[in-house]
Amino acid sequence: xxxxxxxxxxxxxxxxxxxxxxxxxxxxxxxxxxxxxxxxxxxxxxxxxxxxxxxxxxxxxxxxxxxxxxxxxxxxxxxxxxxxxxxxxxxxxxxxxxxxxxxxxxxxxxxxxxxxxxxxxxxxxxxxxxxxxxxxxxxxxxxxxxxxxxxxxxxxxxxxxxxxxxxxxxxxxxxxxxxxxxxxxxxxxxxxxxxxxxxxxxxxxxxxxxxxxxxxxxxxxxxxxxxxxxxxxxxxxxxxxxxxxxxxxxxxxxxxx
Numbered sequence: 001x002x003x004x005x006x007x008x009x010x011x012x013x014x015x016x017x018x019x020x021x022x023x024x025x026x027x028x029x030x031x032x033x034x035x036x037x038x039x040x041x042x043x044x045x046x047x048x049x050x051x052x053x054x055x056x057x058x059x060x061x062x063x064x065x066x067x068x069x070x071x072x073x074x075x076x077x078x079x080x081x082x083x084x085x086x087x088x089x090x091x092x093x094x095x096x097x098x099x100x101x102x103x104x105x106x107x108x109x110x111x112x113x114x115x116x117x118x119x120x121x122x123x124x125x126x127x128x129x130x131x132x133x134x135x136x137x138x139x140x141x142x143x144x145x146x147x148x149x150x151x152x153x154x155x156x157x158x159x160x161x162x163x164x165x166x167x168x169x170x171x172x173x174x175x176x177x178x179x180x181x182x183x184x185x186x187x188x189x190x191x192x193x194x195x196x197x198x199x200x201x202x203x204x205x206x207x208x209x210x211x212x213x214x215x216x217x218x219x220x221x222x223x224x225x226x227x228x229x230x231x232x233x234x235x236x237x238x239x240x241x242x243x244x245x246x247x248x249x250x251x252x253x254x255x256x257x
Contacts, residue, residue: 046134147184167207
């Protein structure tokens with residue numbers, strides 16, 4: 001199969017599961033078939049898929065991810081010992097783990113083609129990631145607490161693992177509790193990475209975006225927590241601060257000198 005044939009197969013499989021999903025394509029300038037497939041993957045609830053679907057999807061996503069361009073640690077500039085700053089799509093990074101800014105349900109974003117990190121990670125990892133996360137949550141029996149973290153395989157992403165953490169949602173004026181919860185996210189992710197013998201981790205800007213944590217303060221907490229963790233534990237894990245927006249790049253560049 002070529003990519004067009006794979007995409008057609010995957011769309012038909014998902015539509016055959018839920019005919020009511022036909023017509024969910026959001027308005028976009030992107031190629032309609034690609035948008036249709038991503039939308040169907042986004043809204044699909046956790047459930048087993050056939051072996052054939054998984055094989056076709058994995059071949060499709062492998063090609064997609066290669067075409068998007070895979071970025072390794074050697075292609076980045078170290079701004080401080082063991083710390084890197086990189087601007088771009090976190091799903092392209094071939095480090096040991098990338099951090100997902102998850103919600104308390106932990107099974108991803110269900111809004112078709114939403115441009116949040118949670119949606120992008122689940123899209124390019126494939127449906128196996130949602131199924132794996134659902135199993136973790138079923139076993140746990142309750143929503144993921146703010147400030148904690150869980151690790152999963154990365155499936156079709158170029159990294160090895162995804163570490164999911166739930167950041168605080170800021171509803172009004174920023175509180176000390178929310179600052180402590182955000183620091184806990186970074187600490188929990190670092191601990192979990194080292195418990196699993198990982199040597200590199202890429203952090204997104206946790207809780208900024210739709211969770212409304214102020215960008216400047218979030219970056220200050222992120223950098224301070226990572227530095228203190230490295231100093232306190234003697235950790236040699238390499239940390240990538242991944243940013244998407246220009247404003248975040250400038251904030252981190254100033255903080256990291």
